[in-house]
Amino acid sequence: MNHILTTELEIRTQHFQDKLAKQELDGAIILLNSDLFYFTGTVQNSFLFIPVSGDPVLMVKKSLQRGREESPLKNIVPIKHPREIPGILASFGYAAFANIGMELDVLSFNLYQAYKKIFLQAELRDISPAIKEIRAIKSPFEIERIRNSLRVADQAFLTIPTFLREGMPEIEVAALFEAELRKRGYSGCCKMRSFNQEFFYGNVCSGGSGFYPSYFDGPVGGTGVAASNPQGAGWKKIARNEAVYVDYTCIIEGYTGDQTRIFCIGELTPRMEKAFSDAVLIQAEVLKTLRPGSLAEDSYLLALQLAEEMGYKDHFMGYKENQVKFLGHGIGLELDEWPIFANGVKTPIQPGMTFALEPKFVFPEGAIGTENSFVMTEEGPEYLSITPEVITYLP
Amino acid sequence: MNHILTTELEIRTQHFQDKLAKQELDGAIILLNSDLFYFTGTVQNSFLFIPVSGDPVLMVKKSLQRGREESPLKNIVPIKHPREIPGILASFGYAAFANIGMELDVLSFNLYQAYKKIFLQAELRDISPAIKEIRAIKSPFEIERIRNSLRVADQAFLTIPTFLREGMPEIEVAALFEAELRKRGYSGCCKMRSFNQEFFYGNVCSGGSGFYPSYFDGPVGGTGVAASNPQGAGWKKIARNEAVYVDYTCIIEGYTGDQTRIFCIGELTPRMEKAFSDAVLIQAEVLKTLRPGSLAEDSYLLALQLAEEMGYKDHFMGYKENQVKFLGHGIGLELDEWPIFANGVKTPIQPGMTFALEPKFVFPEGAIGTENSFVMTEEGPEYLSITPEVITYLP
Numbered sequence: 001m002n003h004i005l006t007t008e009l010e011i012r013t014q015h016f017q018d019k020l021a022k023q024e025l026d027g028a029i030i031l032l033n034s035d036l037f038y039f040t041g042t043v044q045n046s047f048l049f050i051p052v053s054g055d056p057v058l059m060v061k062k063s064l065q066r067g068r069e070e071s072p073l074k075n076i077v078p079i080k081h082p083r084e085i086p087g088i089l090a091s092f093g094y095a096a097f098a099n100i101g102m103e104l105d106v107l108s109f110n111l112y113q114a115y116k117k118i119f120l121q122a123e124l125r126d127i128s129p130a131i132k133e134i135r136a137i138k139s140p141f142e143i144e145r146i147r148n149s150l151r152v153a154d155q156a157f158l159t160i161p162t163f164l165r166e167g168m169p170e171i172e173v174a175a176l177f178e179a180e181l182r183k184r185g186y187s188g189c190c191k192m193r194s195f196n197q198e199f200f201y202g203n204v205c206s207g208g209s210g211f212y213p214s215y216f217d218g219p220v221g222g223t224g225v226a227a228s229n230p231q232g233a234g235w236k237k238i239a240r241n242e243a244v245y246v247d248y249t250c251i252i253e254g255y256t257g258d259q260t261r262i263f264c265i266g267e268l269t270p271r272m273e274k275a276f277s278d279a280v281l282i283q284a285e286v287l288k289t290l291r292p293g294s295l296a297e298d299s300y301l302l303a304l305q306l307a308e309e310m311g312y313k314d315h316f317m318g319y320k321e322n323q324v325k326f327l328g329h330g331i332g333l334e335l336d337e338w339p340i341f342a343n344g345v346k347t348p349i350q351p352g353m354t355f356a357l358e359p360k361f362v363f364p365e366g367a368i369g370t371e372n373s374f375v376m377t378e379e380g381p382e383y384l385s386i387t388p389e390v391i392t393y394l395p
Numbered sequence: 396m397n398h399i400l401t402t403e404l405e406i407r408t409q410h411f412q413d414k415l416a417k418q419e420l421d422g423a424i425i426l427l428n429s430d431l432f433y434f435t436g437t438v439q440n441s442f443l444f445i446p447v448s449g450d451p452v453l454m455v456k457k458s459l460q461r462g463r464e465e466s467p468l469k470n471i472v473p474i475k476h477p478r479e480i481p482g483i484l485a486s487f488g489y490a491a492f493a494n495i496g497m498e499l500d501v502l503s504f505n506l507y508q509a510y511k512k513i514f515l516q517a518e519l520r521d522i523s524p525a526i527k528e529i530r531a532i533k534s535p536f537e538i539e540r541i542r543n544s545l546r547v548a549d550q551a552f553l554t555i556p557t558f559l560r561e562g563m564p565e566i567e568v569a570a571l572f573e574a575e576l577r578k579r580g581y582s583g584c585c586k587m588r589s590f591n592q593e594f595f596y597g598n599v600c601s602g603g604s605g606f607y608p609s610y611f612d613g614p615v616g617g618t619g620v621a622a623s624n625p626q627g628a629g630w631k632k633i634a635r636n637e638a639v640y641v642d643y644t645c646i647i648e649g650y651t652g653d654q655t656r657i658f659c660i661g662e663l664t665p666r667m668e669k670a671f672s673d674a675v676l677i678q679a680e681v682l683k684t685l686r687p688g689s690l691a692e693d694s695y696l697l698a699l700q701l702a703e704e705m706g707y708k709d710h711f712m713g714y715k716e717n718q719v720k721f722l723g724h725g726i727g728l729e730l731d732e733w734p735i736f737a738n739g740v741k742t743p744i745q746p747g748m749t750f751a752l753e754p755k756f757v758f759p760e761g762a763i764g765t766e767n768s769f770v771m772t773e774e775g776p777e778y779l780s781i782t783p784e785v786i787t788y789l790p
Contacts, residue, residue, distance in 0.1 A: 033591050063716075110499050171580065174578075175573075188595035195502075213457065230465065
């Protein structure tokens with residue numbers, strides 16, 4: 001069992017127990033895979049109890065063998081049904097609960113009702129804000145994992161010129177690029193915590209496809225391949241002299257990197273080239289002002305102000321009525337972590353926070369801009385993305 | 396706007412309104428993407444109200460333009476925040492609600508609370524069983540879509556011999572196979588309705604990897620590439636004379652096909668070959684007895700009985716403590732639709748139901764078996780899978 005992981009989990013649990021104490025909770029039941037993984041190192045089908053003080057108990061339904069192999073926690077026991085939880089916890093001396101924290105931001109109402117019956121005497125309270133707060137600040141161990149995701153992203157982005165061809169449908173570019181990520185260990189579903197948000201790998205859109213809006217809470221839409229999945233790569237063929245916008249997650253060992261790069265077969269119009277430089281410029285200005293303690297909304301507001309001064313009022317972060325009101329988002333085990341760099345969000349940016357910033361513009365002829373992953377340090381934001389930040393022109 | 400889709404949606408809505416009337420609900424608010432798509436033809440970020448009688452109202456947050464392009468519904472209006480819903484509905488003459496149905500199987504407790512505040516006078520009741528019941532029986536239009544997903548799956552499965560090589564890591568086989576699916580329009584995230592279940596495309600596992608259990612509620616695990624995603628393809632290299640188990644979804648235009656085929660470089664042991672034939676035999680016996688009106692559990696119990704008689708007690712649908720207690724599952728817009736062919740499930744199988752049956756065995760040397768997608772007709776089950784049901788041997 002990994003010694004570093006053991007220490008990591010102890011520290012994470014301690015932070016969480018401090019929050020539990022402050023909220024006068026006797027403990028919390030953790031169920032969501034990303035939170036389970038964060039506190040235990042495993043996502044085997046299980047139920048985690050973290051008491052306000054004392055050792056956590058991981059109750060594993062399937063597979064117990066694997067739960068014990070993957071997690072260094074001391075107390076890992078079998079369970080068949082959640083109704084056994086109180087009995088199991090009592091055997092560890094955890095009983096007579098008045099208040100229990102649960103992830104009420106993701107737990108369904110029906111499951112909430114089921115847990116109410118299991119813990120008849122306890123009040124179930126939302127513990128998700130505390131989890132999000134703790135998870136927003138990454139340890140050096142986690143930062144190294146996200147850095148690695150961006151290294152892998154870089155390797156995959158560098159292959160794009162080897163297969164990107166005029167006349168190739170966007171979806172084929174996506175297929176080939178995703179295979180480059182996947183064979184390097186892209187580890188599965190991109191996780192979003194918000195209800196109903198879905199993101200499959202990323203977004204390739206070329207030329208006018210980038211102008212087509214979508215349900216997704218991001219600046220750039222894309223047609224998608226069908227109305228059932230109306231976002232990202234579609235059937236349009238890559239043409240000469242248009243922006244090929246490639247915005248992808250790279251998830252390695254559960255940790256999400258996120259970056260965007262622009263490719264072009266031939267050349268772009270001066271307006272598109274200028275917009276790219278201006279996006280990079282806005283990013284640079286934001287990075288200059290972003291320091292430990294800066295408020296998340298300030299980055300967005302500065303970027304918005306600069307974009308408007310540059311004449312991009314209708315184009316910044318989407319076109320007109322489809323503009324989104326943020327500049328970036330936290331990244332980690334989920335794609336939509338805290339902090340959110342959005343209007344009204346007064347989260348102070350702290351060392352250890354990892355995030356993607358994505359100043360982008362949308363025009364009828366296409367989407368363009370940049371996106372990089374960063375970590376906040378004591379000295380300011382540091383790039384985790386290592387792919388050269390240029391438009392890659394192909395002959 | 397597609398005339399067939401318009402008729403489809405009218406029929407689906409009518410079925411749903413019959414259920415609403417029986418449950419004495421004034422209407423339902425539909426939020427989940429797969430349900431939204433089913434009733435509207437779009438998954439733009441929106442809120443759907445279906446009254447117990449009268450025309451539905453689709454309130455679209457983003458993108459309204461696209462919602463109107465994709466959905467043939469009559470009433471499609473803009474909305475910025477769910478608190479506007481009562482006002483908008485009142486403008487259509489829908490007001491003074493006593494009971495409203497919602498998808499309480501997936502709606503989070505926090506969102507439930509938010510809707511309680513929006514509809515202060517109404518009781519919010521779970522409408523998800525009614526939705527699952529209606530969605531379980533597919534129209535000819537939907538069956539043709541699932542048939543098409545299996546056609547695309549077939550095309551992709553037929554490419555496997557062109558790239559499967561000894562020494563190739565499982566994850567690279569997965570990457571190349573997924574690219575074959577993706578470039579043909581695999582449309583995005585595989586949807587599972589159950590909490591915390593995640594399935595990314597499918598599962599390639601070779602030899603002993605198939606013996607490694609997982610959290611996933613399926614017969615075969617696989618190591619996965621990391622503890623964060625401990626299921627399916629991992630880093631093990633494909634060896635000679637072992638079963639390469641390929642169990643994949645193929646999602647085209649939102650509709651899920653599901654099938655498993657076995658490949659082998661070299662030859663399999665007589666035990667593995669016999670297990671494959673026995674799985675096919677069990678499937679044939681189940682298909683003989685499966686008629687409209689059969690109970691879902693009977694198929695599972697028959698398969699279990701046959702497997703035990705054949706001497707596979709510890710190997711059927713997983714190994715020993717990791718065995719799962721079902722034989723198959725409904726397929727459609729989600730991978731875990733009704734009916735579930737499991738112990739205790741007394742759902743009568745009806746014409747129009749589409750499902751995957753997957754008799755499989757797990758041994759220390761690997762996983763083997765079969766899986767096909769079917770539709771129930773008046774005369775009995777009909778194959779939707781068209782890929783030859785044989786072990787494909789490569790030199």
